[in-house]
Amino acid sequence: MKPEIIQELIAITDRDRVLDTLDERCTYAYDASFGTYLPDVVVFPKTAQEVAAILKLANREKIPVTPRGGGTSLSGGPLPVAGGIALVMTRMNRLLEIDRDNLIAIVEPGVITADLHKRVEEIGLFYPPDPSSSNVSTIGGNLAENAGGPHGLKYGVTKHYVIGLEVVTPQGDIIRTGGMTVKNVTGYDLTPLIIGSEGTLGVITKAILRLIPKPPARKALLAVFDDLIDSGRAISGVLTNGILPAKMEMMDNASIRAVENYKPCGMPIDADAIILLEVDGHPAAVEAEIEQAARICRMYRAREVRVAKDETEREQLWLARKLVSPAITRVKPTKISEDATVPRSKIPEMFQRLREIREKYKIHLVVFGHAGDGNLHPNIIADARDKEEMRRVEEAVGEIFRAAVELGGTLSGEHGIGTMKAPYMEMELGPVCLDLMRRIKQAWDPNNILNPYKIFPQPGQTRVVLTE
Amino acid sequence: MSAQQTKLPYDETFQCVQCGYCLPACPTYQVLEKESASPRGRIALVKAAAEGKIDLLQHLAGPIDQCLGCRACEVACPSGVRYGMIFEGAKQTIQTAKRSRGRETPLVKALRRLVFEGLFPYPGRLKALGGLIWLYQKSGLRKVAHAIGITKKLPFHMGEFEAALPDVPSPFAYLARQRLVKAKGAGVTSGLSDETAKAKVAFFAGCVMDSVFYETNRKSIELLAAAGCDVVVPQTQTCCGALHAHAGELEQAKELAKRNIEAFEATGADWYVNNAGGCGAMLIEYDHLLADEPEWAERATQFVQKSRDINVILAQLGPLPFRKELPYRITYQDSCHLRNVQKVESEPRELLRSIPGTEYVELPGADGCCGSAGIYSLVQYETSMKVLDEKMKSVEATQATLVVTSNPGCLLQMRMGIQRANLQDWMQAVHIVDLLHEACGLG
Ligand SMILES: Cc1cc2nc3c(=O)[nH]c(=O)nc-3n(C[C@H](O)[C@H](O)[C@H](O)COP(=O)(O)OP(=O)(O)OC[C@H]3O[C@@H](n4cnc5c(N)ncnc54)[C@H](O)[C@@H]3O)c2cc1C
Ligand code: SF4
Ligand code: SF4
Numbered sequence: 036m037k038p039e040i041i042q043e044l045i046a047i048t049d050r051d052r053v054l055d056t057l058d059e060r061c062t063y064a065y066d067a068s069f070g071t072y073l074p075d076v077v078v079f080p081k082t083a084q085e086v087a088a089i090l091k092l093a094n095r096e097k098i099p100v101t102p103r104g105g106g107t108s109l110s111g112g113p114l115p116v117a118g119g120i121a122l123v124m125t126r127m128n129r130l131l132e133i134d135r136d137n138l139i140a141i142v143e144p145g146v147i148t149a150d151l152h153k154r155v156e157e158i159g160l161f162y163p164p165d166p167s168s169s170n171v172s173t174i175g176g177n178l179a180e181n182a183g184g185p186h187g188l189k190y191g192v193t194k195h196y197v198i199g200l201e202v203v204t205p206q207g208d209i210i211r212t213g214g215m216t217v218k219n220v221t222g223y224d225l226t227p228l229i230i231g232s233e234g235t236l237g238v239i240t241k242a243i244l245r246l247i248p249k250p251p252a253r254k255a256l257l258a259v260f261d262d263l264i265d266s267g268r269a270i271s272g273v274l275t276n277g278i279l280p281a282k283m284e285m286m287d288n289a290s291i292r293a294v295e296n297y298k299p300c301g302m303p304i305d306a307d308a309i310i311l312l313e314v315d316g317h318p319a320a321v322e323a324e325i326e327q328a329a330r331i332c333r334m335y336r337a338r339e340v341r342v343a344k345d346e347t348e349r350e351q352l353w354l355a356r357k358l359v360s361p362a363i364t365r366v367k368p369t370k371i372s373e374d375a376t377v378p379r380s381k382i383p384e385m386f387q388r389l390r391e392i393r394e395k396y397k398i399h400l401v402v403f404g405h406a407g408d409g410n411l412h413p414n415i416i417a418d419a420r421d422k423e424e425m426r427r428v429e430e431a432v433g434e435i436f437r438a439a440v441e442l443g444g445t446l447s448g449e450h451g452i453g454t455m456k457a458p459y460m461e462m463e464l465g466p467v468c469l470d471l472m473r474r475i476k477q478a479w480d481p482n483n484i485l486n487p488y489k490i491f492p493q494p495g496q497t498r499v500v501l502t503e
Numbered sequence: 504m505s506a507q508q509t510k511l512p513y514d515e516t517f518q519c520v521q522c523g524y525c526l527p528a529c530p531t532y533q534v535l536e537k538e539s540a541s542p543r544g545r546i547a548l549v550k551a552a553a554e555g556k557i558d559l560l561q562h563l564a565g566p567i568d569q570c571l572g573c574r575a576c577e578v579a580c581p582s583g584v585r586y587g588m589i590f591e592g593a594k595q596t597i598q599t600a601k602r603s604r605g606r607e608t609p610l611v612k613a614l615r616r617l618v619f620e621g622l623f624p625y626p627g628r629l630k631a632l633g634g635l636i637w638l639y640q641k642s643g644l645r646k647v648a649h650a651i652g653i654t655k656k657l658p659f660h661m662g663e664f665e666a667a668l669p670d671v672p673s674p675f676a677y678l679a680r681q682r683l684v685k686a687k688g689a690g691v692t693s694g695l696s697d698e699t700a701k702a703k704v705a706f707f708a709g710c711v712m713d714s715v716f717y718e719t720n721r722k723s724i725e726l727l728a729a730a731g732c733d734v735v736v737p738q739t740q741t742c743c744g745a746l747h748a749h750a751g752e753l754e755q756a757k758e759l760a761k762r763n764i765e766a767f768e769a770t771g772a773d774w775y776v777n778n779a780g781g782c783g784a785m786l787i788e789y790d791h792l793l794a795d796e797p798e799w800a801e802r803a804t805q806f807v808q809k810s811r812d813i814n815v816i817l818a819q820l821g822p823l824p825f826r827k828e829l830p831y832r833i834t835y836q837d838s839c840h841l842r843n844v845q846k847v848e849s850e851p852r853e854l855l856r857s858i859p860g861t862e863y864v865e866l867p868g869a870d871g872c873c874g875s876a877g878i879y880s881l882v883q884y885e886t887s888m889k890v891l892d893e894k895m896k897s898v899e900a901t902q903a904t905l906v907v908t909s910n911p912g913c914l915l916q917m918r919m920g921i922q923r924a925n926l927q928d929w930m931q932a933v934h935i936v937d938l939l940h941e942a943c944g945l946g
Pocket of ligand 3: 518519520521522523524525526542543546576579580581582583584
């Protein structure tokens with residue numbers, strides 16, 4: 036990068052917040068997915084005005100800018116594919132206000148999600164979006180990816196909790212969308228357009244978030260199934276019988292085994308699948324609902340149902356689910372974590388398709404995830420150093436997406452498109468819809484400087500490539 | 504790519520899935536707020552260096568030197584990445600490269616010579632240094648020096664460290680120390696070394712501990728005896744080698760390990776007890792250190808199985824014979840190596856809670872490094888002080904009158920922290936052994 040540009044960036048921020056040595060740049064070349072792309076310079080803005088000045092400069096010089104939060108993206112969102120500026124938002128991390136009367140929080144984008152959880156829960160409130168990465172991920176990253184989590188089933192995902200934004204456009208203007216009121220119907224609603232735009236339309240510099248009262252009680256159960264397909268039916272069964280669990284997660288036999296090998300939690304390793312289910316709300320309702328849920332699981336041939344007696348037992352039950360991700364990387368080091376999502380009623384069928392894919396490509400495929408909302412996490416465990424295996428994995432990934440779309444589902448329930456799923460966009464959206472999206476991007480960012488190469492496939496790009 | 508680069512622990516880096524779970528646990532990431540000061544960043548850099556994409560000295564050395572080696576990241580990592588191995592492998596490779604390219608800063612070079620070649624392999628010399636400090640402290644020179652402000656002008660911030668040093672023993676004290684101290688108290692018959700002893704333990708004196716913190720060692724031995732142990736102090740023991748290993752001097756560390764294994768085997772003790780978290784962490788990793796030397800591996804494993812931190816032994820053999828009520832409000836700062844490597848977390852807290860008259864308050868973030876980390880506070884002074892100043896905010900908030908630690912480096916650091924935060928009027932720092940000794944009225 037030209038020294039004059041570096042000087043200008045320093046003038047906008049300060050010497051400590053512009054890093055351009057190779058070692059520093061190397062550490063902003065990755066996220067939690069695949070591939071490494073070196074930025075030319077790393078900048079840490081502290082105010083919306085600084086972000087605006089940086090984008091004006093970048094737009095003038097046509098330098099690519101890639102916003103970044105905690106770098107936990109699983110789809111390649113913060114990778115600086117075209118080099119240029121890595122715009123790291125982590126030092127813009129003030130929790131500006133928690134307004135108890137209006138049930139809102141105003142935050143800067145670099146606030147760590149779990150810190151917000153902690154702060155609002157201290158005063159009896161609740162911010163439900165809870166990606167498993169919440170200890171590391173930032174609110175800005177959550178908004179840009181429209182992150183979900185186990186609470187998605189009952190409480191919805193990030194977009195349901197954002198009522199207003201401050202955004203810097205690619206041309207360097209500061210705009211506001213939405214506002215401080217829960218109801219707001221003035222003009223086009225740009226807030227949800229920015230949410231989930233993966234840093235391609237603007238840089239979020241402030242967010243006004245909706246909070247809700249914290250549910251006073253909760254209770255969880257574990258149901259054990261001898262047949263995976265039955266567990267899928269039980270999931271639909273619970274929901275169609277009028278219970279809306281706060282969370283409903285499933286793990287298949289391969290995930291159960293991986294966890295039990297890694298850190299025994301007392302789960303049945305001969306089970307084909309387990310369901311973990313939690314209800315929350317008024318204590319009396321919680322009692323009644325957990326019992327009914329247990330009954331329904333048994334009706335759908337659960338061979339065993341364990342209801343946690345107290346908080347400790349509840350945490351014990353969830354421990355197994357928390358350990359899945361780390362446990363499976365002990366099998367082989369490379370984890371390709373997908374989040375293909377299907378309509379709930381199609382879960383049993385999706386399980387069947389995943390089984391076939393596993394056999395066909397002889398890959399190590401485990402399935403767990405937020406079954407309650409159809410958001411499965413088929414995870415392929417491989418070794419990036421084994422080129423031949425990785426090529427089979429690439430094929431299998433394509434087929435998983437095809438299966439999801441054919442069943443009326445989507446490429447991504449929560450991790451976003453980034454670089455990893457761009458090749459499959461047309462498969463889900465069709466050429467006309469994809470073209471409309473392209474034109475929206477063009478209108479916002481005529482010089483295509485903000486997070487290029489994301490979401491939209493490059494000409495001829497039809498499959499993911501995992502081998503460097 | 505240089506030949507050295509191929510020696511980096513490359514395969515280990517593949518275990519990292521770059522999830523970032525380790526970031527909130529890392530003290531240097533917290534104060535420097537950039538990825539190259541985080542575990543995930545350092546691992547990525549080691550990988551890049553092993554692939555020849557970056558230079559060992561120009562790009563890898565800086566970020567690795569900034570690492571405290573506290574290994575909080577290892578505890579936080581869900582994928583079981585062995586960061587300690589990656590870190591030490593990188594240190595050693597960098598060290599070899601520095602040497603072969605003649606690229607050490609004068610301070611580091613001087614310290615290295617002093618520490619690794621001149622001092623630590625020879626406990627005798629370290630005691631002699633202790634003797635010099637003793638002379639300096641006792642002769643009134645210290646008062647004069649303070650009065651004319653010389654200590655403020657010492658290079659490398661030595662003045663601040665000097666102020667945190669305890670009074671060191673006279674060189675004659677070592678001569679007076681008995682080699683075997685018999686267990687005290689009522690006879691519990693056991694088939695062990697002595698009819699009345701609960702156990703026979705061999706005491707690891709450590710080099711810094713035994714010179715600068717001689718008193719703490721003396722008290723450790725007395726406490727162990729009071730708890731019912733026969734205590735031997737093997738005379739041919741030497742430095743644990745931690746400073747060497749963490750600075751990339753693995754060969755020297757191995758030599759020291761072998762000498763210690765020999766010295767302790769000869770005692771026939773049930774347990775080998777140490778009282779410095781950092782040394783203990785090194786001692787229990789002798790099996791890794793010597794894993795590829797067939798004639799030593801098994802002996803090292805035996806050694807590791809018998810090694811115990813003093814807190815564990817005291818908690819196990821207790822309750823201690825307390826005789827005094829102490830009027831302190833106590834908080835405890837973990838030694839990273841005691842907690843993250845040796846996994847000793849509850850025992851010191853149990854012991855502290857059991858002291859009559861005191862009130863125990865848990866220090867929020869006690870599991871985070873204080874920034875001391877061997878010679879880190881000397882060579883990375885700025886970062887070390889940033890970490891320390893952060894730490895002192897929570898220490899002050901506990902309103903404790905006494906901060907207890909279980910490692911000499913941490914103790915010095917906490918003393919410095921107390922001075923920097925200007926809390927010396929009502930707050931002090933002590934080693935846990937000194938406090939337990941006082942509460943047992945052992946004089
Ligand atoms: C172990 C693990 C578990 C996970 N679990 C979940 C889960 O349960 N649910 C889920 O939804 N996701 C999950 N994820 C994925 C990831 O954590 C989320 O996508 C998260 O929202 C990313 O946040 P981040 O701060 O790390 O953003 P980054 O990864 O740094 O960036 C993500 C995207 O946001 C953009 N961006 C970042 N900040 C801004 C800003 N201020 N303005 C504009 N654009 C910005 C970036 O350009 C990029 O496109 C998980 C990831 C890991 C590693
Ligand atoms: S050892 Fe400590 S300082 Fe070093 S990377 Fe790990 S947590 Fe950070
Ligand atoms: S927590 Fe472990 S796997 Fe995750 S980034 Fe840190 S070292 Fe890598």
